[in-house]
Amino acid sequence: MMTLTEYRYSDVVHRCFRCGYCKFPVNWIDVNNCPAYARYRMESYSTGGRLWLIRAWLNDEINWTEHFAEIVYACVSCKNCVEKCPLRFNIDIVNMIVAAKSEMVERGLVPSTVKEFLENVQRQGNPYGSSRARRGEWSQGTGVEQYQGQEFLYYVGCVGSYDTRARQTAKTLASLLHKAGLSFGVLGKEENCDGNEVKNLGELTLFEMLAEDNITQFKALGVNKIVTLSPHSYNAMKNDYPDYGGDFYVYHYTQLVQQLIGDGKLDISGGFNARVVYHDPCFLGRWNEEYDSPRRILKAIPGIELVEMERNKAGALCCGGGGGNFYADFLSGSENSPARRRVREARATGANILAVACPNCMTMLEDAVKAEDLEDKLAVRDLSEIVAEACGTE
Amino acid sequence: MAEILVVAEHRRQTLADVSLQMLSKGRQLADQASAELLAVVIGRNVDGYAQELARWADRVLAVMNEKLGESLAEPSQKILTSIIKERKPSLVLMGHSSFGMDLAPALAVELGAPLATDCLDLFIGNGSITATRSIYNGKVNAVYSFIPCETLIVTGRVGEFPIEDWDKQGEIEEIDFPLEEEFNYKQFEGYIEQEAGGVDITQAEVVVSIGRGIKDKEHIELAQQLASELGGVVACSRPVVDYGWLPSERQVGLSGKAVKPKLYLALGISGAFQHVVGLKGSKMIVAINKDARASIFSLADYGIVDDILKVVPLLIQKIAALKG
Amino acid sequence: MDPLYQSLAKIVGEGHVSTQTEELYIYSFDLGTTEPHRPDCVVAPRTMEEVQEIVRLANRDEIPIVPLGGGLSLAGLAVPFRGGILLDLKRMDTIIEVNEKARYALVECGVSQGQLTSYLERHHPTLMHSEPGAPPQATVAGNLAIHGQGDLAQPYGFNSDMVNGLEVVLPTGQVCQFGSCSISAGWFTQHPLPDLGLFLGWAGTTGIITKVSIRLYPRKKILGAGMFVVEDEELVPEIIYEITHTEMAQDVVSFSQAIPPFSSGLHHITINLSADSEEELEFKQKMIWDDALGEYIRRGDGGLLGFARHLQRPQVSKTSDWRKGGGFEYVGAIMPVERYPECYRRGREISERHDIPYTVLGRVIGMSHAMMFSWTYAFNRADPETIRQAREALHESDDLALELGGAIWKPGLYGQKLVMERMDPNTLDLMKKVKQLLDPNGIMNPGNWEVA
């Protein structure tokens, strides 16, 4: 019945035993490390449940329903399962789920918020459906230059360009890079979606188009080095764009800022007095194994006491915002929502600052802090904002 | 200017408000242009309606036929064509209601008359008529003129023209219209009331209404909490019903219900007129919307420009705190 | 809307109950070869009170109710054979108390083995519980309901021998506590009150365990395992006797498997050791390798394959991928250790007859009073023929276990029938009376342990 695409994993998908290792972090502290399972606590929402349901759908044992689609789309591509599954096909778990999403995309059968997300990207180049013309608005009054052959292209991404809170982060990072004397420019309203979430929502052809368009544009402008605000952009550009001929030097800003501090280009002696806990973004951590740069930055800043949550690095709990879910939003509405679990865990360390390095995590966790009524105890700050304060630019 | 003709509509023994709105506008125009205002009402038994219409109209044509039932669009088209051809009114007015939407375009084609639908306003000057319509999501108004013609047909936006009180005591002319045509190709099967789910939003003192900005059905619980805190009910705009997140009995607006609460709290509602028309009776309107340019803000008493998912949880807390 | 759904939603909240196809589908399956059966409703309570309300409702309307923990028993013990309510207990996952000095932990029924192990490691590093070989999402309480054994079985016996107290919701909705907790706040002992042990080993057919206090044991600083390999299966029972005689070993397991081929036919005896100091470790090692096993090594009957620190837990679910197929099931039987050679030979024959790479394992229980001997059969979930083969092999293994004088552990329906056919009629009759007394409407996990 696979009329549209050949399901690439039909010889693998039945191999999941549903042993449940994928529900745990690296140790066994908590059975709630799969964001979807943590939220719903039904076997159907666990990774194994999802794979079994996908197989049942492909075998015509169950029909497509809105609920089924929501179960599949409740996977936010955090890769905890890939990290935990003891079996050899583990590297394909997220791929198997994305392939099922892709099948739904091809059949036109996606939940309404996913449909909106993808149509908005098709039409306006961002998931919010905001006008393309507004994409550069965040930089108004900052003096940030349009990219024209500077050393670095500063790629901001959709969330940094449109989300009110993330726009502040985008600005702060720009001022920080400026202070460090870095030669960089932005694309403003010429910037387009990076496609990372589009890919994880299963719209692979749209992703290809975005990747190809971006690569063509970057090459035409002579781009060689890219620094991204979002780990999601970083992931797509570093790992996927080369498949389409896009060979650029791609940095997540934490990697660059760490280097700039090391080179003495940023003077952080102003310090930052706080007990800080760092939340690993999935697309920097598990997807790209970058656990150290952000921590090195925090350790270097005078006045910071860096603490860790019990679930950290490869065992970190996702904020629930990956795979487009910061918009599609299948995991909110409960104290069991991963973002709310995560801020409770952060608060339990006694930290008063929850440091993030991703605009998606920022919006998810900041909302969760409010929902948990922790605003006077725990503030969510982007690493760039913490560094900027230590540099005295804020 | 010759006559101005207003087509009155009624359904299930009730004369539509929009007909009185159109009569009020027609009255103004007729007085301005020294024209006669004619109302036409069609049905099996329309005496009562005719009396009512005569308060505005100089003359009421009460067109009756035993064969006329509940569904009147097609017979009305035949009857009106005949009347209009005979009397040549310079302007035919009716409401842009489900009745008018079905009837006016067909009538215009049959008569070869120009048609402007869903108009916000009408002007007569220098012997010609211009009509104003709202386009592009209410962001632009367009002014239209018409080629010289015997009769112009206009439908007016529901709720846009206030009902003004008149007591014209116009003359009522009963006409027994012979209907030869049968309309067998289209059979009326009855009315369907939406399921009664137990919540009557029209009687609520506080209405917490959600729109597209709620983003996910999971979040409706938030609105429900806020409504409980304020002792109100949850209502919604059309997209929420279209997505299947709330039953249609909760819909406020043209195709939904009209509400008249003490407080109407519009959450993530942009303010399309089809919605707004249902909440105009509210004493106090508060809107929360991310988009500062949303048209709901031109109607609201108070506005907050922000994400409802951020503000509403806090609002619930604050209200609870103030209540002690 | 379904009235059952509505009643249950009132008890647990809408998010924790489902009558939708997707949940009914997933919860219809056991992970082994048992045919699926759909429940009418899946519900995940958070508190004992919610369980109580659900059970009262089920009992009033005579709706079957099937409790589920980690769902890893594999023998179809939590399959809703008669439909009804599937009760997923994993949300009840609070570790209520760890009493370090009295060495016990009081947990809710949904607490997983992994969660407890990890909690103890972080907060009570000198204590451990007897964690079974199942994946870490297996629950502590579920394991008691099937008389499980863990990695302290060798010195201390079955996990169900380690219970200090129980809280149970009876099929009629009353809540009972057993042990010292029934007369005081302390959950430190089950004995010496009159014995009411009506729930352990009953696979959820007599009530729903909602809280359990289990014993904890000393956890030493250094953990390690040695592996001793012999070719002759006849030697395994006496080697185990020698090892257990030293009283130095924790877990002692002998296994043999077809994969990888170079070690097929060999018997690997793993011996877990723990110590608080290098001296203690050295002493224990010497006792085992030199005193107990030295003679076998000298004769060339067997060899030490090495000793590893930082014990890695075995990941049994890997067996599921042997036929690239996501499935395995095993028959476990409690056997005298001396039966090891026959268990191995006959089991290997069954496997080979059904084209399945053989895997057998004997875990020593309680100073080698017995062993849990398992015959494991992998299958390919996508290939019905391999499932059929595995199912046949399992039935043959049930027959074999009884033939060799063993008792089948957590038998499925086929094994239960065999056991009940052989059981002393008076005992069987008593079982029936107990069941009728506790569960007059027969709502609890029907199909399982039904005395005809």
Add this chain to the structure above:
Amino acid sequence: MDIVTCIKRVPDTSDADIIIDASQREIEGDTLAFKINDWDEYALETAVQLKETLGGSLTAVTVGPKEWDDVLRRALAMGADKAIRVDEDMITADSYMVAGILESLLRSLSYDLVLFGAQSEDFGSGQLGIMVAEMLGVPHVSLVVSLQVQDGIARVKRELEAGALESYTIELPAVLTVQTGINRPRYISLSGIKRAMTKELQVLSLSGLSLSQEMLAPMVRLERLETPPTGKKAEFISGSPEESAEQLAKILQNSGVF
């Protein structure tokens, strides 16, 4: 059963600043993105579902310049077998003219059912479908929210005011205009659009249709565009979500809401 669905392309004005250009008759279009009219998407989904259950053909039709091909491609990707574009920029036309063109085109096609969106997002006149029905001399129902077809008869429910519906049976061929919410239009993937590139898209010129000169002159003319008068403006409560929530709560309390 043969179905024709008439669709149009509209600017996405939900988040855009609409700027009236110097002529005061058009809006500035260079920053606008375009899309298929929302109502038409529901009409198409209705048609595709009917075709999936009853078989037959589905033709998507539009009247517009070359750029409008993109909405036809979407229609083809959704499940239309064939698309026809009458190549004419109708920006200064009235509904009557477009209806005339469609009438002429439809007379050359085989159809049992013609579906329109009940109105358009941009101009929102809600006239076109009914005009075409009248010109063709076939029965019509507007604002359809439910549709079943069996044995040449359509059973429809039509939306009235105040949440009520009315139901009809209507003989085919007929013209229906579809209201939003009748179904959930499927997502059109980019690869679906690419695959649809192989389907037939026919372009006709006006001269290929037999139209009288009279039909090609508008009866309704756009005089000018205006910025709508700003109504009473809300009093804005500003600050962080926390602050604005606090203020609003106090306002509600002071107004005696609680």
